[in-house]
Amino acid sequence: MSHTMVSPTSATMSDHEGSVMNLAYTRSLTGMLRISQVLVLLIAALCVACAPGWPYHAPYQYFLAVVLWFFFVLLFFLLMYIFRLHGKMTCVNWVLTEFLNYSVGAFLILVASVLGAAFSYGYSSLVLGSVFGFTGTLLMGITIRKLYRISSGSQQTSAAV
Structure with a gap:
């Protein structure tokens, strides 16, 4: 059984092959999706961290910890x-690594956003942080679906007789 792995960047525009940076990736659909995920998670973290009289309740600390953790992980993947x-x-099988990371991240950010929305106590910045958390979950779900298509479509199976 032979397996062929397709990189998520295989459909991007070609850039100078000898250069260190692949700036064409940032103009591709996948690159713009990753950049928007990083920005949405950064805005969600800033909304919660800059709340007036930042409440030190466990849901907000959990929200901030989860969102910042996955912000840095997604930033790492983007820079990579x-x-x-x-x-x-x-x-490293990057497609599988990203698929697992995005799956866990989408679930944890969804839980953190639900908790943040439930305990917002009328603070508009906490509600806005939760909304951006839900938006980040949606964007991560789109990436999960795209990575699933790449991983399932790239495997070739042959029946041995």
């Missing part, structure tokens, strides 16, 4: 594709 590091580390 911009600087073409995924091509240098071929021992």
